[in-house]
Amino acid sequence: MSELVVSPQWAVLDGETLQGTILVLGESDTGKSTLARYLFQEIARRGMRPAYLDSDMGQSTLGLPATLNLALAQDAGDDEFPPGGPRASFFVGAITPRGHMLPTLVGCKRLQDRALALGAQAIVVDTNGLVERAQGGKALKEWKIELLAPALVIALQRGSEMEPILWPLRRDGRVRLLDFRVSPQAVRRSREQRIARRRECLAAYVRQARQHVVAMNRIAVYDLEYMAPSALLALQDDEGFCLGLGVVQEVDRGAGSIALRSPLPGMDRVASIRFGPVRWDLSREIEL
Incomplete structure (x- = not known):
């Protein structure tokens, strides 16, 4: 720092x-x-x-x-x-x-x-x-x-x-x-700089990801209206706190499963999933 x-x-x-x-x-x-x-x-x-x-x-x-x-x-x-x-x-x-x-x-x-x-x-x-x-x-x-x-x-x-x-x-x-x-030394950042900082942070995190497949009938799933490929989601513990983030790769509605990528090593502590409106392109590493 x-x-x-x-x-x-x-x-x-x-x-x-x-x-x-x-x-x-x-x-x-x-x-x-x-x-x-x-x-x-x-x-x-x-x-x-x-x-x-x-x-x-x-x-x-x-x-x-x-x-x-x-x-x-x-x-x-x-x-x-x-x-x-x-x-x-x-x-x-x-x-x-x-x-x-x-x-x-x-x-x-x-x-x-x-x-x-x-x-x-x-x-x-x-x-x-x-x-x-x-x-x-x-x-x-x-x-x-x-x-x-x-x-x-x-x-x-x-x-x-x-x-x-x-x-x-x-x-x-x-x-x-x-x-x-406000101190005169406080630095103003442009919108582009803010977007770039978020992009770098998420990109570095998601690069560590591995694939997981989650059966939706075995876990609580919140905010289904945001569920779609590229959706950012939280993998949450039994108290509703975020263990890690993930990005949806594919939704198989017939099988009732979600394929996602997350750096989280396993799903054993995951009690629920919550989707959000942010979309992340895994290949181009940008917000959609």
């Missing part, structure tokens, strides 16, 4: 502040992931065991596209990043929360609960960059705050773009709010 550039604004983040669930908000390319990593490591350096909850399914720090991801420090005081402790993943199935806000919120809550069950003493939540009211970003962030009940919300903004979300929080005694300006 690259070295962190620490903003002088962050000096107000003391040990008393860095407790409970901490939510980092901001548009894309405002430095949210950098700040979230700093928070994680500062909490660890204070002798606690933090968790990092990555809720950006389009540009994930910890996992694969279309998933939300959690990682805990190995032990209290361990500031290694990415964290080397227990992990969990939740499949949303899309690379944006638009049109998928309910599974996005459910996934965040499931991962928060998992972090607490695994012994996390503080949870840093890195959010996606959707904040525009017209696209549902305002509602998504407001209800994420209600659901996760953070002790602290930290907002990064260039101007006043976050104010529709922040204005009521400034008057809500249930949560502490800190408002930081």
Whole structure:
């Protein structure tokens, strides 16, 4: 990982502040992931065991596209990043929360609960960059705050773009709010760069894949409306967490089976499959 550039604004983040669930908000390319990593490591350096909850399914720090991801420090005081402790993943199935806000919120809550069950003493939540009211970003962030009940919300903004979300929080005694300006060192990435990063991540993952054939009458299958050749899917454990991703090669409706490719070594732990709207061309290694 690259070295962190620490903003002088962050000096107000003391040990008393860095407790409970901490939510980092901001548009894309405002430095949210950098700040979230700093928070994680500062909490660890204070002798606690933090968790990092990555809720950006389009540009994930910890996992694969279309998933939300959690990682805990190995032990209290361990500031290694990415964290080397227990992990969990939740499949949303899309690379944006638009049109998928309910599974996005459910996934965040499931991962928060998992972090607490695994012994996390503080949870840093890195959010996606959707904040525009017209696209549902305002509602998504407001209800994420209600659901996760953070002790602290930290907002990064260039101007006043976050104010529709922040204005009521400034008057809500249930949560502490800190408002930081975006660092001039925050790097903007183009749409093409974002697509390329997702493509490289998925391509590298799927290249490791082997073929599996799954009988649909022996397993729970969700979101059948997305089932088709090239569909991205999640192979899930008995708690609904994602063990790995796969790509459909062929659907044999007569035999009731799905041929898929996934790096997962076997199907013994797979209790369910969930399809998503993302399509992946195995031969050309591109999103369709």
